[in-house]
Amino acid sequence: MKKHLVIFAVLCLTVLEVVAQLPRERSNDRQVVEELFWAPSVIILPSVTQIPKDNINFSIQHVFGNVSSGISELFGLDASANIRFGLDYGISDQLSVGLGRSRFDKVVDAGFKWNVLQQSEAFPLYASAIGNIAFDTRENGYSTSDRQSYFVGLLLARKVSESLSIQLSPSWAHFNLARDLQVFGGGIESEKNDLFGLGMSGRYALSDQVSLMAEWIPMLGGRSDGSHDVVSVGANLETGGHVFQVFLSTSQWITPQYAMSRTRDSFSDGEVSFGFTVHRVFGIQ
Amino acid sequence: MNGRVSLEEGTVDFYIDLETLKTGIGKRDKDMRKVLETKEFPFAEFVGTLETGFELLPGDSKPVRVSGTFSMHGNDRPIEVEGSLVYVEAGLELEAAWTIRLEDYDIEPPRLLIMKVDQEQKISIRATLLPE
Numbered sequence: 001m002k003k004h005l006v007i008f009a010v011l012c013l014t015v016l017e018v019v020a021q022l023p024r025e026r027s028n029d030r031q032v033v034e035e036l037f038w039a040p041s042v043i044i045l046p047s048v049t050q051i052p053k054d055n056i057n058f059s060i061q062h063v064f065g066n067v068s069s070g071i072s073e074l075f076g077l078d079a080s081a082n083i084r085f086g087l088d089y090g091i092s093d094q095l096s097v098g099l100g101r102s103r104f105d106k107v108v109d110a111g112f113k114w115n116v117l118q119q120s121e122a123f124p125l126y127a128s129a130i131g132n133i134a135f136d137t138r139e140n141g142y143s144t145s146d147r148q149s150y151f152v153g154l155l156l157a158r159k160v161s162e163s164l165s166i167q168l169s170p171s172w173a174h175f176n177l178a179r180d181l182q183v184f185g186g187g188i189e190s191e192k193n194d195l196f197g198l199g200m201s202g203r204y205a206l207s208d209q210v211s212l213m214a215e216w217i218p219m220l221g222g223r224s225d226g227s228h229d230v231v232s233v234g235a236n237l238e239t240g241g242h243v244f245q246v247f248l249s250t251s252q253w254i255t256p257q258y259a260m261s262r263t264r265d266s267f268s269d270g271e272v273s274f275g276f277t278v279h280r281v282f283g284i285q
Numbered sequence: 286m287n288g289r290v291s292l293e294e295g296t297v298d299f300y301i302d303l304e305t306l307k308t309g310i311g312k313r314d315k316d317m318r319k320v321l322e323t324k325e326f327p328f329a330e331f332v333g334t335l336e337t338g339f340e341l342l343p344g345d346s347k348p349v350r351v352s353g354t355f356s357m358h359g360n361d362r363p364i365e366v367e368g369s370l371v372y373v374e375a376g377l378e379l380e381a382a383w384t385i386r387l388e389d390y391d392i393e394p395p396r397l398l399i400m401k402v403d404q405e406q407k408i409s410i411r412a413t414l415l416p417e
Contacts (some may be wrong), residue, residue: 022289024328027302031324034315052311090311137407209397239397240316283309 007076033067033119036126036157036165039243039279040113041231042095042201043172043215044251044259045169048126048157050115051090056282059086059100063252063275066265076273084254094118098132102254109134109255111151119158134255146177153199162205170201171217173257178224189225195260196220203236211236213247217260224261230265234275245277290370290377290414292341297351299410300330320395321358329357331366346371351381360390368410376416382409 037047040057051057065079073079083101088098094115101108111132119126129152136147153171160166173195181189197217205211217230234247251263252273265271288299305321308314318324333353341347352365368381386404387394394402 016299021298021332022287022300023302024330025287025302026327027305034318052314054309055311093311240309240395241312281310281312283313285309 026113031121033126033159036119036159036167037201037203038211038236038238039245039277041236041245041277041279042167042203042213043245043275043277044230044254045153045167045171045199045201045215045217045251045256046111046113046128046130046155047167047201048115048128048155050094050113050128051088051096053090053093053279055090056284056285057086057088057098057279058282059084059088059277059279061086061247061254061275061277063254063273065252065273067248067272067274068270082252082254088113094213097229100255102257102258104253106137107255107258108137112157123157125156129153130155132255132257134257142177149173149257151255153256155174157201161178164205165203167199167201169197169201169217171197171199171256171260173197175257175261175282181225183226191224191261192222195223195257197230197260207238209238211238213245217240219260226264227261228263228266230259230263231272241280243279245279247275247277248272251274286400286410286412288379289417290379292335295335296370297331297333297335297353299412300328302327303329316395317395320392326358329355330337331355331364333366336365341370341372341377343372343374349381350360355383355385357385358390358392373413375413377386377414378397379410379412379414382407 037049038084040049040051041047043202051154061084062081064081067075069076072260078129084100084102086098086100088096090096097112099110109132113128113130117123117127131152134149153169155167157167175193178191178193183189187206197219198215201215203211203213213234213236215232228250230251232247232249234245237244250267250272251259253262286301290297303321304327311363331353333351336352347370349370350367354361355364366381366383371378384405384407388404394404395410
């Protein structure tokens, strides 16, 4: 009996001690899954990774010439490279806007990414809407309308495990001007005004700093004459403030609608170009 | 951060949900959450007692020493903290700072190639406590 009284007293004291403390309450019970991809883009396509509020992501992308050109062209490094500078700004943790400029066709693009849904314990995947409008700014006599192209897509992504993330990207690209191009040996190849693709991307983390990635954008329905699917493989190196991406891609075009319409190299024929992207994120507060 | 200081009882109790920490750079916040394993250990908390009882009148500012237990990452460590309490119109303004060693809390310092986060990290808090 005495022993029971002692236990009861100890229990009471323990309860009193607990009551004296503030109850521990989570500020936000919604546990959003993060870092599906380490950068706002997979390779050519955007990823669901968002620019946080009041952060700026500066990116420099290079894609060199075809690797199959051999040692005389230093595997494409001597060839004319496409270069894109991009700035993206996080308006909120779910919405960002961006501006970029590519060397090929002097394309200037402005776009947005809106993470409508985020993967959490309550929801199984990310769903993001993306879009851009691009202008060919060359001095070539094109009308304002003919210079414009558009890209709209939906990004559906899931972090399957700590290592593996996958993304599906149904996309639509539209060019106001569909060119007819004369090709060597005669004949005309026609581009299409509208293109539909189903981007498939994946990232596999080998460590906290290194991951592999792959991307394939098969076209649904018609495609521009002489074009091939965009296929890219690469690796990410995460260094804290920077993400370095090195890749091989069939596309020298960086803006997605141009990549969907004008990729003329074939992965199955070993026609790929070496490229790299550097992402750097800044806080502005 | 949530907390309570009872001058009558001489007790101090603070906790913070580590998932709410913001450094101004989202990527750094994510890395910090990963290092601190905030999904498994969401809170950093301090529970202790004022070493000497004292009275604080409106307008007073006094140094204060508190001893107690700081808990983080599933580890509890006894610490002593020096700070100050100021009795302002809104309530009590508290400032305190102390240094921890990451290894004491079983936290692996992030590293990249030859660079590594220092074992010793300074923690500073500044809070206004409203009267109950």
